Amino acid sequence: MIQETVLAESGVDSIARRLDPAAGPWAKPNRVALGATILVLLALPWVLTSFSTGRFALHLLILFFVWGIVTQSWNLILGVGGIFSFAQVAFFVIGGLASGAAAQQLGLSPFITIWFAPIAATIAALIIGLPSLRLRGPYVVLLTLAFAELVRNFATQGPKWIAGGGYGLRDVPKFGFEDMLGTSTGRVAYYYIALLIFMITTYVIWRIFHSPIGMSFRALRDSETYATSRGVDPFRFKMLLFALSAFFTGLAGGFLVHYNGSQSPAILNFPLTINLLAMVVLGGWGTFWGPILGTALLTALPEILRGPLDNWRTMAMGLSLALIAVFAPEGLFPLLSRGFKKLFGRKDQAKTS
């Protein structure tokens, strides 16, 4: 469509302008919106700390950043790669264990040990990816589930300095901002670190989405045979995807263990995995904004609905997952953006996209 209109407008102007910009993987973010968002996010904690309920909101925002990192990188495997891996939380826990145990046992500063987290998670991803990524469909599901189960076993029954007799890591050194800056300002510092990690992750994932690599991932998902015949090595690309996704997930795990000061192996139980899966799927898997939207929704909504509806929360989540699978398999974000375009977009735009 665009090609024809451009041609009609400009005559046979230049070859370059005949390219459909939407066909290429490249995309430029809207600089004004991006800058405004960053400014708001930078200023937000100072506004929030002046309210009495703001400190809890700040905590929720930090959790949003952490889970946002995990869901975005899981979306990379699940949505973009089309690989049904259930090992994401296991990578998260491995990151936390690596950083937490190192800080605890070696007495190193959390600022140093947090780098062990992504490295350990990436190594774990490469090890589990080696057997599972040559397989397809259900076998990947089963293998990664088994891997998560193994990690859970290790985290609850492993050596004492890791499992802590079933309670996980406790009394892990924190980053120590509360001591330096006081509780309130200290939390703002945690917020900034979480924000920084979140921004870096989001930037890298944005670049992956809008690059030839991202195109290759999607091509592999949609037709492995065709992608392979066009020179995309499925195994190498899937390993790359797995490693990238585990890297950021591990980093988030490393951050959370030094933010909470502990890590319970209970986070490997099914509810959290399903919660994160719901974030990815509800928001819209395979889309860039989907997991961010999903994480925001599922972090904020339960807190807003707290109280009389408490018991119905999990029920509602299950129902929404089932409904999404049946009625809007792409997730909420594509649905919303289409609706938005229909309502406010110019007519020609709504048609071409």
Place this chain on the structure above:
Amino acid sequence: MEKLFQAVYGGILYGSIYGLMAIGLTLIWGSLRMLNMAMGAFYVVGGYLTWTAFKLWGVPPLLAIVLGVLAAALIGLLIQVLLINRLLGRSSFFNAAMIATVGAAIMIESAALLIWGPRVKQMPPILEGHTKVLGVVIQYQNLIIIAVAAISLIALSLFLKKTRYGLAIQAVSQQMDAARLMGIPTVLTFMIVATIGAAFAGMAGSLLSSVFYIAPTAGYAPLTKALIVTIFGGLGSIKGTIWAAYIIGVMEAFLVVYFGAGFALPVLFLFMILMLVIRPSGLFGLGEVQRL
């Protein structure tokens, strides 16, 4: 000798349970090519209903078990009709069905939590008493579990081999398009398969409610085990799954008896990973055939 017998006996007991859980997974994979993640929820439903029927309604235990099985089967059929049937024919069927069944599982579990509360329940043994064989204590009710599991698995194999509906299920799982051309109603077959699968998971839950406790999340452990069994046996292969259930059961019992309970799961998982690397489609797997 005593230890050996203990391991074999325990293995057969575990194997019976895994067989009941895994047979549904493999049947559903065979005809629908999807993983039903709600299997654990059917297990929970079976257990709770048996307990309620026995404790609150005063139904005799064997009838209570039948009620538990029927309830699980009914819910399995409902999920198939309300969710899975609507997804048939989509290009992303595997993913969508998986998400839908995960959602259904969450709903069933939270409903169980609302109805029965967080406190765990336990059925009294169906048959009291025990006997000693070669120095190993054998509970009568474990014998019942072993017998019921074996009878149901044999009955299912006979059903699949001898009856029209069973043959239809086999035909659909071998060549769906050809089966449809021969006039087999595939959607009806899917519904039968889903019901049978849920009924077997429910049976595992009902039978085990007197051995282990019942809780809303009690279904995840058997689900994981069933997944291992189906991988090992080869997804879609009935014979392979039944063999695998008993092999894995005996292996686990040996590991528990000789090395302690902590070793059992990790070694099983490592074994499974190795198995997948060497024989990616399991003992008697169907191989990778893309469909739907």
